[in-house]
Amino acid sequence: MTEEELYAGAGEVTRKCLDDILESEYGFVQDDEETYTSEYLLTYPCKTFAEGLTDTLLQHGFSGQADDAKEKIAYVRECCKQRGVTLNPEVIKSWFCGTRPNSGERSRDSLFRLCFALGLNDRETASFFQKVYFSCPFNFRSAKETVIWYCLRNGLGYPEMLSLAEQAEQLINEESATEEEMCYEQTSQLESALLQVGSTEELLCFFRENRLDFQMPRKTAIHYAKCLIQEATELAQNAIADQNEISHQKQKSGNVDLLLSVIFGENMRTYQKKSSFSKEAVFPELIRSDFPLGMNLSRIKRGEPVSDTILRKTLILLNFYCFFAVLFAKNDTSDLFCA
Numbered sequence: 047m048t049e050e051e052l053y054a055g056a057g058e059v060t061r062k063c064l065d066d067i068l069e070s071e072y073g074f075v076q077d078d079e080e081t082y083t084s085e086y087l088l089t090y091p092c093k094t095f096a097e098g099l100t101d102t103l104l105q106h107g108f109s110g111q112a113d114d115a116k117e118k119i120a121y122v123r124e125c126c127k128q129r130g131v132t133l134n135p136e137v138i139k140s141w142f143c144g145t146r147p148n149s150g151e152r153s154r155d156s157l158f159r160l161c162f163a164l165g166l167n168d169r170e171t172a173s174f175f176q177k178v179y180f181s182c183p184f185n186f187r188s189a190k191e192t193v194i195w196y197c198l199r200n201g202l203g204y205p206e207m208l209s210l211a212e213q214a215e216q217l218i219n220e221e222s223a224t225e226e227e228m229c230y231e232q233t234s235q236l237e238s239a240l241l242q243v244g245s246t247e248e249l250l251c252f253f254r255e256n257r258l259d260f261q262m263p264r265k266t267a268i269h270y271a272k273c274l275i276q277e278a279t280e281l282a283q284n285a286i287a288d289q290n291e292i293s294h295q296k297q298k299s300g301n302v303d304l305l306l307s308v309i310f311g312e313n314m315r316t317y318q319k320k321s322s323f324s325k326e327a328v329f330p331e332l333i334r335s336d337f338p339l340g341m342n343l344s345r346i347k348r349g350e351p352v353s354d355t356i357l358r359k360t361l362i363l364l365n366f367y368c369f370f371a372v373l374f375a376k377n378d379t380s381d382l383f384c385a
Contacts, residue, residue: 095146098178106164115142125163131204133159149181149355158194159204168199186237189214189253189260196240196249210246217253218260230259233266267357271346274364275302281371282308302343309367338363 093101100112103121110117119138126133137156147153157179161171168184175183184195190211197207230236236259243249253260282305338360342352346360 093178094144095178096142096144098174099141102164102174102178106166106170115139118142122160122163125165126159129163129165129203131159131163133163147179149358150353154181154191158191161198162204162207166198167201168195171198185264186233186240187260187262187265189218192240192260193249196243210249213250214253214260217250218257220254220257229256264354264357267361268346268349271357271360271364272349274361274368275305275343275347278309278364278367278371279305281368281375284375285371302340302347305343306340309363 100118103118104112107125108118108121110121112118119135119142122133122138123135125131133156141147147157157175158171161174166174172183175181185191186195193207193211193214197203197210202210230239236256239256240249240252243252279301283301285308286304336353336355336359338356342356343360345352346357352360
């Protein structure tokens with residue numbers, strides 16, 4: 047896949063994350079073209095979360111034994127105590143025992159707390175999220191994550207962040223006597239405006255004057271997911287145009303069941319095994335969890351909320367399907383990864 051194709055369809059924040067990752071040398075070995083093969087990429091040992099977290103601790107004051115989990119846990123707990131951060135001891139322990147945090151809101155919140163405890167700034171926190179947690183750092187459509195970013199950027203502590211976040215939530219949830227519109231269509235525009243904020247008072251004023259901009263999280267991702275569902279469904283309809291065995295092929299455009307039947311070779315309407323399709327599928331648990339099947343794809347189409355994990359997996363699944371469906375429709379395998 048070319049760099050142009052990698053960036054195609056990416057939202058503004060995702061583009062910035064890609065810029066940071068591609069420009070850094072973290073986790074990659076620069077090999078010549080002869081050894082930089084698909085087999086090498088598939089077997090390259092990526093760092094575990096525990097290894098990445100250990101590196102972060104060593105860069106921010108930890109001087110104990112890197113392979114001693116008890117020392118590292120004690121260090122994190124002491125950092126929390128010194129900076130007024132509350133973190134579940136069992137959660138801290140799990141980070142050093144081979145468990146990668148999931149992508150849910152609770153894990154994000156715990157990791158932001160960790161960043162406050164270690165005294166990281168906004169750039170260091172962004173790097174930690176991208177290169178250790180493998181997730182986008184700050185969602186500027188979230189009032190709380192915007193406050194977290196502001197506090198890390200300006201050296202404010204965790205207790206100050208909690209107070210400021212509470213005020214921000216109250217401001218954006220206030221009823222307005224006038225009709226309002228979003229000011230910032232793109233998240234990057236919102237971020238650029240926030241970079242001009244020079245004080246806590248200005249930040250609170252910004253929340254008050256731009257309430258709607260913080261009430262539509264994941265706007266860009268949802269837009270692209272909807273477009274991908276439409277594109278993928280059209281490709282699926284073309285793929286089975288001459289096949290009569292799929293009984294619902296002639297239904298209206300946008301049929302999610304049809305799309306899933308083509309992708310997985312299983313008619314979701316007549317699926318009757320003991321366990322759900324996602325549980326029966328021969329996928330790792332990380333993929334089976336929150337799998338983007340019919341109900342969730344339909345929710346995305348209708349603009350209804352889904353979890354970040356489902357939205358992310360939908361984008362990945364349909365991007366792969368659309369890419370390869372177009373190639374096979376052209377009978378062109380020259381761009382296939384393992385061709």
